[in-house]
Amino acid sequence: MHIDLKGKTAIVTGSTRGIGYAIAAGLAGAGATVVITGRKQADVDAALSKLRDAVPGAQLRGVAADLGNAEGFAVLQKAEPVADILVNNLGIFKLQPFEEIPDAEWTRFFEINIMSGVRASRAYLPGMRQKNWGRIVFISSESGVNIPADMIHYGFTKTGNLAISRGLAKSVAGTGITVNAVLPGPTLSEGVQDLVAPGEGYDAALREANAFVKEHRGTSLIQRVATPEEVANMVVYVCSPQASATTGAALRVDGGVVDVII
Incomplete structure (x- = not known):
């Protein structure tokens, strides 16, 4: 199978390192023009330099913005008003006993792990509708199904990703737009x-x-x-034209951690 994303612009949130960077590299390798995002300009620049070395000839841009709030997202949207592919990867995690999680931390996790994807999808979906083609992917987690006792606030947000991606897929039924969630396991x-x-x-x-x-x-x-690249392989496929019949799905790259048949 040859995945060709030439002519497509892909935005990957939280992509200066880790799974997000691996996804950006995979999409760039398939020919997409990739927009790297991160909070700090130095981190964005470093990721762009690394990716140019890894994928010679890649078409890359970068935006430094804090996508954990509406003001930061406005910076991204002004710089990159249109996307064919959107990967909502930005997320945080922290081991913390439930009794010690204050209200502010619940709000922080909600804003970063959930609202960043809501804002991005809301902004870029109209352009996808105009073209009748698009790919939106939420990076959830097996922790959205197996809620971890030591980071309940993280698991809660990852379950929220699943709900939003499924509902959003229903909202674009019958179009050329697909919406899916990918659930990494320990990576x-x-x-x-x-x-x-x-x-x-x-x-x-x-x-x-x-x-x-x-x-x-x-x-x-x-x-x-798993390695970040193993997760990225699934995401790149889901973003491809070949995945046109895959939508509304929760696709696990969890190494079999979730002990269910479907």
Whole structure:
């Protein structure tokens, strides 16, 4: 299967590193013009430089904006008013006992993990309707199905991603626009590396993360963490013309952690 996204503009939120960067690299490799986003200009510039080296000839742009609030999103929309492909990847996570999560933290998670995708989808959907073609992907998580006891606020937002993506898919029924959610399982992004083995390097983080999966995610069928690129492969396919009959779906890249048949 050859995925050709030439002529398509793709915006990937939260894409200076981790899963978002891997998705941006995958879409660029398929020929899309990719817009990298991040809060800090230095991070955006570094990601663009890295991606140009990884995908020679890639068509890339970057926007520095805090998409966790409406003001920051207005910056993105002014710079990039149109998108054919939108990947709502921006998200945060934090291990925290329920009793210790204050109201402000619930609001912060809601604004970043849910409202960033709501605002982006609301802004770019009209242009997709005009073309009768578009791809919107929400990066949810297996934690949206298996709510983790040690970060309930994160799981809550990832369940919200599933609800929004399914409802939005229904709202564009019969068009050339598809809306889906992708659910990664434990994935060795830079954020996870910093959590499990801060400052100890990739190999140490990989050992710690794989040990965590075996101990705390016993239903995993691959018995290891995934790589960001493995998640990105699913996203790139979902964004492709070949995925035209896949919409309203919750697509798991969780290594089999969620113990259900469908």
